[in-house]
Amino acid sequence: MLVSIVVPAYNEAETIAETLEKVHRLSVEKEILVVDDGSTDGTSGAVRALTGELKEVVLIELEENRGKGYAIRLALERVKGDVVVIQDADAEYDPAEILGLLQPIVRGEADVVYGSRNLRDNPRSYGRYYYGGRFLSWLINVLYGSRLTDEATGYKLFRTGVLRGVSLTRDGFGFCPEVTCKLLRKGVRIVEMPIGYAPRSIEEGKKIRWSDGLEAIGIIVGTRLRLRRH
Numbered sequence: 001m002l003v004s005i006v007v008p009a010y011n012e013a014e015t016i017a018e019t020l021e022k023v024h025r026l027s028v029e030k031e032i033l034v035v036d037d038g039s040t041d042g043t044s045g046a047v048r049a050l051t052g053e054l055k056e057v058v059l060i061e062l063e064e065n066r067g068k069g070y071a072i073r074l075a076l077e078r079v080k081g082d083v084v085v086i087q088d089a090d091a092e093y094d095p096a097e098i099l100g101l102l103q104p105i106v107r108g109e110a111d112v113v114y115g116s117r118n119l120r121d122n123p124r125s126y127g128r129y130y131y132g133g134r135f136l137s138w139l140i141n142v143l144y145g146s147r148l149t150d151e152a153t154g155y156k157l158f159r160t161g162v163l164r165g166v167s168l169t170r171d172g173f174g175f176c177p178e179v180t181c182k183l184l185r186k187g188v189r190i191v192e193m194p195i196g197y198a199p200r201s202i203e204e205g206k207k208i209r210w211s212d213g214l215e216a217i218g219i220i221v222g223t224r225l226r227l228r229r230h
Helices: 015-025 042-051 068-076 096-107 125-144 160-164 175-185 210-229
Strands: 003-009 030-037 057-062 083-086 111-116 156-159 191-193
Touching: 003 015, 003 068, 003 096, 015 030, 015 042, 015 096, 030 042, 030 068, 042 191, 057 068, 068 156, 068 175, 068 191, 083 160, 096 111, 096 156, 125 175, 125 210, 156 160, 175 191, 175 210
Parallel strands: 003 030, 003 083, 030 057, 111 191
Antiparallel strands: 083 156, 111 156
């Protein structure tokens, strides 16, 4: 099984090298696609400095910031693996978790796996992020009949064909609610597994904002209404 690890990155020069080195150490056949989403802090330079050592790394550079969703869609056009893993470029998620998250797919028990921060006792960042994420999960569960605990998790793993079968349009952080709702709408079961989490502060580079939460609510409700009309 070839695993395609997609790393969207925007101004992550301080953490990208550590993240890629940890991904490189994973004992799985893999390719690593880094999408530098218009960074201005030298993120691409930090990646290029590693490409001689980490042969499986492919760097895709964008001239302007387009958003996480756009970066993932762009990488998806080039992935060669059987499974796609979304790996944030910050230090909040430990790549060592990937091997465990892959197991339900390897065993043929799941096509999609989410790593849930809420199935393990983890530190919390800001209350508004924690409770906002729990609210979004609750809203999805009510509208789609699911039992998710962490739809906003940064760790999402998909069989490549399943992900390519979803029509994705959102450029920013709206990728998470959009892909979740559209998978559930298609009847795809999402398996959750517990993961660790080391949240960072806004000063340390956390980028998601309250407006992203409002967009997520709009996506969740709007996708459900379109399903009802159909």
